[in-house]
């Protein structure tokens with residue numbers, strides 16, 4: 001039986017004889033079902049029309065994304081730590097070439113994912129590399145393909161290996177997580193942020209939303225909680241949700257000023273918009 005994949009969001013479901021009745025990720029207020037309705041693909045069908053591309057963002061960090069773009073355009077990051085490779089976030093396509101390349105680089109010691117929009121085909125990846133998947137328990141309800149490889153963690157932080165720490169920020173999702181890489185950013189520290197911290201075209205700021213496609217903002221306290229979770233960590237670079245979303249320097253100040261701007265905007269009294 002195929003493990004069907006939602007074409008709109010890229011989430012893979014548990015193997016079934018028939019297509020799933022609907023996709024709870026897409027019917028959630030943070031995503032959408034296209035006007036033409038729900039559609040599905042399978043790993044084999046996806047691999048026939050797509051392949052993965054690879055880009056090194058900095059030494060020890062390789063982005064992996066699917067071309068032509070599929071679903072949300074998810075991009076995973078292969079992070080080389082002292083103890084072995086960690087896959088940050090996940091994508092829906094795991095083809096033979098990708099398996100061969102990742103194994104050639106030493107395989108995976110673990111997979112960690114920012115939030116359910118990047119769960120994608122995480123079970124396929126876990127099986128191929130015999131690696132555990134670390135998900136925050138706050139998003140347990142959004143797992144569409146339960147698997148013994150999934151290890152839920154609770155609390156505010158989880159050390160994966162030396163210099164690699166998961167930080168629960170919440171916000172976009174209750175279990176929204178970013179990865180802190182102490183040796184990243186040329187030794188100045190890097191955040192791998194998914195869209196828990198969203199890099200915008202102006203790299204001097206980032207922003208935060210409950211739903212990006214549906215333009216639903218977060219509350220000021222939720223965004224302040226993201227800032228408080230990140231405050232103890234040193235970093236200068238942020239690698240965002242897509243290949244071209246990078247804050248190359250001064251990221252700590254970017255986060256602080258972005259949170260201040262956001263909170264001012266959503267707590268306004270309406271007069272700013274009259275000017």
Ligand SMILES: [Zn+2]
Pocket residue numbers: 006007008009010011023024025026
């Ligand atoms: Zn979906």
Ligand SMILES: [Zn+2]
Pocket residue numbers: 115117172195
């Ligand atoms: Zn998302």
